[in-house]
Amino acid sequence: MVASLLAVLRTSRLCQWGCKNRAQLLGPLPFGPGGWSTWAPKRENATLSLEPAGRSCWDEPLSISVRGLAPEQPVTLRAALRDERGALFRSHARYRADPHGELDLARAPALGGSFAGLEPMGLLWAMEPDRPLWRLIKRDVQTPFVVELEVLDGHEPDGGRLLARAVHERHFMAPGVxxxxxxxxxxxxxxxxxxxxxxxxxxxxxxxxxxxxxxxxxxxxxxxxxxxxxxxxxxxxxxxxxxxxxxxxxxxxxxxxxxxxxxxxxxxxxxxxxxxxxxxxxxxxxxxxxxxxxxxxxxxxxxxxxxxxxxxxxxxxxxxxxxxxxxxxxxxxxxxxxxxxxxxxxxxxxxxxxxxxxxxxxxxxxxxxxxxxxxxxxxxxxxxxxxxxxxxxxxxxxxxxxxxxxxxxxxxxxxxxxxxxxxxxxxxxxxxxxxxxxxxxxxxxxxxxxxxxxxxxx
CATH class of the missing domain: 3.40.50.1820 (Alpha/Beta hydrolase fold, catalytic domain)
Known part of the structure; x- marks a missing residue:
């Protein structure tokens, strides 16, 4: 009964984030042998928090934090989006949780990956295209770019166990424009x-x-x-x-x-x-x-x-x-x-x-x-x-x-x-x-x- 209720709540939350259109916008992300990673086992308590939650304008900074990790646990954060022509852009960075099992990208420096150092928005600006020499351009401002962020255990960008995931919409028209x-x-x-x-x-x-x-x-x-x-x-x-x-x-x-x-x-x-x-x-x-x-x-x-x-x-x-x-x-x-x-x-x-x-x-x-x-x-x-x-x-x-x-x-x-x-x-x-x-x-x-x-x- 409890497991069924959790599944319903989880599905509801994903729909609020716009996951209904995720497969259409992003398609399978080649982060692992199975494309989309599966949800982490229920014994994991890590949560990935974004502020603003759910959606923001592209030129707004985004606060990214993770809670529920083990003290000083090594993790890898990944970000990905697909443009309107199907090109995949992605980035990753290695981090270490603080002694309380928390990670705030505004305070924690990246230890390597697509970038290093204190870069709260690095997961976005450091994205690189899978297609060589491809420029990220927004052609339809009435739809957002959909960004998927993932937290994986350890410092291997493609091999770690998935701990948490969030989907965020980055819009180009503020409400009412x-x-x-x-x-x-x-x-x-x-x-x-x-x-x-x-x-x-x-x-x-x-x-x-x-x-x-x-x-x-x-x-x-x-x-x-x-x-x-x-x-x-x-x-x-x-x-x-x-x-x-x-x-x-x-x-x-x-x-x-x-x-x-x-x-x-x-x-x-x-x-x-x-x-x-x-x-x-x-x-x-x-x-x-x-x-x-x-x-x-x-x-x-x-x-x-x-x-x-x-x-x-x-x-x-x-x-x-x-x-x-x-x-x-x-x-x-x-x-x-x-x-x-x-x-x-x-x-x-x-x-x-x-x-x-x-x-x-x-x-x-x-x-x-x-x-x-x-x-x-x-x-x-x-x-x-x-x-x-x-x-x-x-x-x-x-x-x-x-x-x-x-x-x-x-x-x-x-x-x-x-x-x-x-x-x-x-x-x-x-x-x-x-x-x-x-x-x-x-x-x-x-x-x-x-x-x-x-x-x-x-």
């Missing part, structure tokens, strides 16, 4: 609004050369009080399939749409851009009106791979120096020296000196995609030489190209659409993870300072 698909004129985008109707600072969010429409950064920021337009600009819907030409009139139309929205307070908005999105955002700030503040993550100061047009002006792309492209010892292409210097081909420089925008540049100093730190410093010199405000530049040692919201694993190498092959993007996992946490706070603080001041009640 509103998602509004946009097909307005030529604009193809998605607008994310905070839960309650109101007047909010507006941001246009631009991703890189991969194209399509990525919404996960915009959806997270809407949960922080911003009205964010995730803007596609090629290879999406009826937009151009290629990057050969970028016409600023399209981006101007998007700015006008956002400024005219009844829940967006003018007279200015912000831009957030990474990589190619940083380059195009810089062109927006240089040519268009209504851009109050801009944050660029590892962007360029010049046109790269395409011509930028605005009315009767043209900015041609930098030349490619093919003889400067190298191959690493791992067989990856290193393109960081593969572009001509904009100081040589000045016609390719984006005329940032025309802008009255306030800028923040976030730079990974190990960015191997292009010379982001050099570009940021040259933009700063150019602005100051024309009597404009010196921009803020924050550099992150050992951070690579894709500085994402917190806790995304490092994408150290992968396919580059413009290059047409796998390249190295740089970065070291721990330093890159620290950079992402700080950059996320820095950009929010920056936009709060320069956009919220516009949002006094009408």
């Amino acid at each position: 509103r998602r509004v698909p946009v097909r307005e004129g030529r604009v193809r985008a998605t607008l994310f609004l905070p839960p309650e109707p109101g007047i909010y600072p507006g941001i246009v969010d631009l991703f890189g050369a991969g194209g399509g429409l990525l919404e996960y950064r915009a959806s997270l920021l809407a949960g922080r009080g911003f009205a964010v337009l995730a803007l596609a600009y090629y290879n999406y819907d009826d937009l151009p399939k290629g990057l050969e030409t970028m016409r600023m009139e399209y981006f101007e139309e998007a700015v006008h749409y956002l400024l005219s929205h009844p829940e967006v307070k003018g007279p200015g908005i912000g831009i957030l851009g990474i990589s190619k999105g940083g380059e195009l955002g810089l062109a927006m700030a240089s040519f268009l009106k209504g851009i109050k503040a801009a944050v660029f993550i590892n962007g360029s100061m010049a046109a790269v791979g395409n011509t930028i047009y605005y009315k009767d002006e043209t900015i041609p792309p930098l030349s490619v120096l093919r003889d400067q492209v190298k191959v690493t010892k791992d067989g990856l292409v290193d393109v960081v020296d593969g572009l001509q210097s904009p100081l040589v081909e000045t016609k390719s420089i984006i005329p940032v000196e025309r802008s009255d925008t306030t800028f923040l540049f976030l730079v990974g100093q190990d960015d191997r995609n292009w010379k982001s730190e050099f570009y940021a410093n040259e933009i700063s010199k150019r602005l100051q030489a024309h009597g404009k405000e010196k921009p803020q530049i924050i550099c992150y040692p050992e951070a690579g190209h894709y500085i994402e919201p917190p806790y995304f694993p490092l994408c150290k190498a992968g396919m580059h659409v413009l290059v047409g092959t796998n390249i190295t993007f740089g970065g070291e996992p721990k330093s890159h993870a620290m950079a992402q946490v700080d950059a996320w706070q820095q950009l929010q603080t920056f936009f709060h300072k320069h956009l919220f001041s516009l949002c006094s009640p009408s």
